Amino acid sequence: MRVDTGQVFKLEDYRPSEFLIPETRLTFKLHPTRTLVQADLTIRTRSGGPSNAALVLDGDELQLRSLSINGTVLDAASYQATPDRLTINALPQADTFTVQIETEIAPENNKALSGLYRSSGNYTTQCEAEGFRRITYFLDRPDVLSVYTVRLEADASETPLLLSNGNPVESGSLADGQHYAVWHDPFPKPSYLFALVGGNLGVITDSFTTMSGREVELGIYVEHGKEARAAYAMDALKRSMRWDEEVFGLEYDLDVFNIVAVSDFNMGAMENKGLNIFNDKYVLADEVTATDADYAGIEAVIAHEYFHNWTGNRITCRDWFQLCLKEGLTVYRDHEFSADQRSRAVKRIAEVRGLRAQQFPEDQGPLAHPVRPRRYREINNFYTSTVYEKGSEVVRMIRTILGAADFRRGMDLYFERHDGDAATIEDFLKVFEDVSGRDLQQFALWYHQAGTPSVQVALRHDAAKREVTLHLEQALAPTPTESSKRLMHIPLQFGLVGPDGHDMAVHAADDSVEGDVIHLRKRQQTVRFTDVAERPVLSINRGFSAPIMLAMEQTAEDRMFLARHDSDLFARWQSMTTLATQALTQAYRTIRGGDTPVFDEALLALVGDTASDASLEPAYRALALSLPGEGDIAREIGQGIDPDAILGARNALVLAIASANADRFALIYEEMAASGAFSPDAASAGKRALRNVLLDYLSTPAGAVERAASQYERATNMTDRAAALAVLAHRQSGSPEAVAALADFEHRFRTEPLVMDKWFQIQATVPGAATVDAVRRLMRHEGFSIDNPNRVRSLVGAFAAANQTAFHAADGSGYTLFADAVIEVERRNPQVAARIATAFRSWRSLEPERQDKARQALVAISQHKDLSSDLRDIVERTLA
Template identity: 65%
Template structure:
């Protein structure tokens, strides 16, 4: 085990290393079974460090073959597979250390460090994988200039890539060859990358704003080069956008992307050599859905944007992970908003945040955007760090304004280029550029939990009064929370749909349509309001909070039809749907009657047929809140079967009430046109496929879905038809035929089969467990491939509330056993899957106890990785 399971790392314990490594030269001799790595390190003693201080280098399962200090072999040292300690070091400030290690990439199933996948050597070093390659100061504040030489058999690995620019290469004896790469930009070890193998390449170039030509290459399996065309287009658009919006120019002569099929993450931003999970590179209309195209565009952009926010400026320690990730997610969100529909993208971002991060905040895995302690850093690549971290940056822009925000970012790049920084460094730049005190705002980085605002409005004689109460719920690690600075965007909507003016506001700072909530309690008065307004709050989702405000159904219906802010308009309709679903759920459990279903159905019909609204927006508005959304809002004593039933009944009611307009709209949107992945075309397909989901719930629905599947000319429509059949008409002959057809048609396409796994594993009902068991025996399923595992077990545990949360607990037991099997080879993957248990305490008592027993069984297993044990023990705490 790489770390003591009880070891806890704390932010307050950070101290700079006694030593620096300004230069690193690596030589790899790649061979199956025994790859040799020679690291030549130029080590410098940090000024003020005692000359007798030992040099302690990190390792992880390493085999030391040779060690030299300033050219002298076998210096005084202590070596274990996980640590190398050198003592009796030279008195000079600088000295050289040579370390030779032997690796076995073929048997590295953890997919960290150097491993071999489908014949291709590949690395993944973030966060602590470099120590699996050689002994090193494997921490992000050690910046080094790398020179890398790769030697390999030419027939087996004609392609040899590393970071930076290629500076040499040629043939060696016995059919071997070499390549040397030099990266002039100092970087931490987690950004090191190497790829060697036999791959095809799609090539292009980009001319930067200063006129430099950059050679671009996307390396994929032979025969799949054409599938990388969209990724290449997204890369070039990303490079141009970062110049235009942030003034950031690329800084090397080449930029390479490599797509591999075995990868723990989505992608990795290694300097000049991004390594991607192939699902986020390969796409055409026959193999990828519109969602795949959008993900490729966003993730290509995200990793490229890291060149400045993550690589040129990196994080001092892993507690500062949000400094690079939250900021870069904000940047890729802005890119996607500019490439597509800003309003639609914002709604999608908020749905992701609420679906993934809000439950994190409400459960035992809650942590601040900047955690202050961890046992396993791999477990903090979370929605809180990424998605909520992005929202914090967005709030900064809202508070300061776009112009000051851009000036602050320019100062950040100027001041901290080439440094390893902290959140304090980041906030100080914004304070200096704006002249504002952001100390209270900084609590967003340091307090966990989702703040709530309770708003009580009253109107009389031209004065609107808002009583605003702020609360931040306690979490396991923090009981008493301080008041946050919350930028609350708002508008007062008049009876004709226009925004009402007011002459003055008192009780809180109000500027540019934003109320700055800074205290636990505000009494805010707006004077000169011409009529009783309908309140539109948290417009554009200006803060990642919940808002509790009693609103009449008529007001919500009015906002859903008139609010000029796309997010607020969607939110109003979503709130109506959620309230109706929770009422129906309680009715099923003997509670109150369901309410305003007719109003919702009528509004759904109007939204669906309103040609003034974007099709993509209409598709989002017509999509009911998910089962997990409903469960989150109910909060406790949850019965997933009752939620499923309530949701199904409301969907059927909406479908029956709108049979004619939905049917007409479905046919209108079905006219054939050449496929394009652009946002407008994708929006039309999304609306048609959403309407299909409703039509499938009425008489003849199986035939409609089967016709949709059989006439589909692209993967988006194919999956929509297949999913509708499998989920709404699972017992029908049409569903069986379509599933068999899809499996046969895509038997040689793993990424397409992943879609089949997802559809089958998320089909509702208790029979899903038996389906998952059977699919695990499918010849194309491999438990050591993260994509296959996530598509089947990940989708089942996270996306099938009735199947995973079976009342008998059988799925929990099965899942716990699967986690232990996965954990023996890939701890990162098992730990991330285990977060499916994060909300177990919110279940009704019977399910809750069975989930607890499953977690206890994992904790009691004889051999559990630090990664998985950390998640399980925090979940049980």
């Protein structure tokens, strides 16, 4: 574990490395506790002549066994070796030479799951961002690209499978029951993309013929006995490969493409060149063990990691400040893939819900940072929603501003100009400027400024002049490291909806309007439309064309009208969500005032009508009926938040909707019942989604357990079973039916780790302070492991991130439990500890007593001895 040194890395301090490593040859003699790594590094000076500088290589907890240059063992006085750095002072007076380094590492003892580690009998690597330096001394930075040849040796009976990046070269037997395999990757790559896997795994194989006619061998490796569950992942991989050819013209470039699924993995997956390593959560699925959300997640993550082959691997990032260049761009690409595979409107709504739930709070709290950060203490802590999700939104805005044709031309030029490069955001923006002739300097502020812009909009209609005037004003609040903000370029898609429910033809008397997009560039901007006889209703930020907070002068009647008629399905959903949010915030204030909330019957009818509207696909109706979450309501309230009152307001509205629409909901629930064999396709999943949302409403009244209990007992797939279990546990907590279902679920799936994660998560998110003790008991459950990231996230992480009333229990017990758990996790896995600790990010928005208790818990963590750089960075920024 790296103890925090307090060092801050700054973008302005970037300098190219004086040395390059054009070729890397590695030999691994794999052993659980004594793996030997021989690295033969071809070193070349950047200047092309001899260098007088020392060669300084990165390390992390390494043990050096030998060191040579050009085959000559170095004298101990000519270098300094520590576990974290190797400095070689006496270098040959040449522009190219070879350094031979032998290190010894202990994969089985590596509980941080970074670098090379051994878990469940298999050797696995995770080198992003700085894990390669835990394997051997190296220039471990993304702008040092090298061609790798890797030889793996291991016991043939214990480790029959030997994989690395690139293409297989040779394999064979050795003495004493050992065997070997050699892999070569012809494409230069940074060290963070290095990978190896050694173990004993099952496999499913297939092939893919590229658009140029090359045959690519495909393999997905999983635990023995789980091969059939990888079939959907293989199908998603082949669809991803074909889509990237058809939409971006990008072809796969190696002879093989392998995926390995492991159970102990800090991330979702890793895009190592030709050898993707996945958390098995995003590979394994069948109807008995996986939900529809799992299937959709597998499809998206398989696509994301495959798309990295070009946006991340063939073109990588110059330094870690450019992380969004590969991650934000690739998220955009996987979002587009999923939209094409499923429903574009449904996918867009789901993306925006996730952005608001995760990234907006990040932007508005102590952990706020630009999409491209300018400084960091620990790079692992910048794998954030801002870099990924907001980074994707910035790419989407480029497409909105330029249009589809120029966006594609820009992407083509990016691949042509920068293939094989370690690129920057400036490189990326330049290609779009070059193909379109546009100046994107103001737009580039989306990469450079933290925070979520707010836009106020007001519409005025002058019937006499037949004119509509829009008044727009933008603002961007200060964030922790930026008090002064510059004006943004905000593209706002819009429509003027006439009384007949159809979009009006628009005639803008302003060059800031291009087609259906208003380009807001000034602090205050007025846009006029002529020849508008009747007053329209404004629909703006359609498709969530910009990631902003929108404040609009609009009546409830106008919002109701849009919720029923807007041709843009995202905007239609947004109007309905805004109405629900306003009702919930008013109910919150009513409860805080000691009264019982009453809801507008028009809103209750709107929900019922939307549920019944057969012109809308079931998946869309399911999202429309899903009320804003407790975190969404908290953000709307702003300060002095009482989580118990928020839950009370939400439960009151759910009950009111259920009571007003009970008969209608019951009929639709039955209509959505599946017939025939299970299918994970989007249409079938949409029906299950709507049915399960309705089940939640129908199970809200006290004692209404029969329908959920029946669905649990009769379920033939995990989607319906887990949904019924969650409804019983959350809506009818403590009832005999809920207790029996939880026990039955545990009994059925106690040998299925991924399914047991759901069992832990459902219980961790039961509302109410009593869940604090329940989580404490579950941490002692025989199925809980503090060493497994999935299990930690499903119990401890879900408790803090998704259970507002328990985590924020008024007596502070939730904070105490969580702080103790974070410290316990940190002893083993600092990355996971730091990521779950971000649950404290909004503590200052709570009411004063909870604020004080949360602060005490944060201080207690900060005072713990020998905190890792990962966790200390998060805690100190959260407290600042």
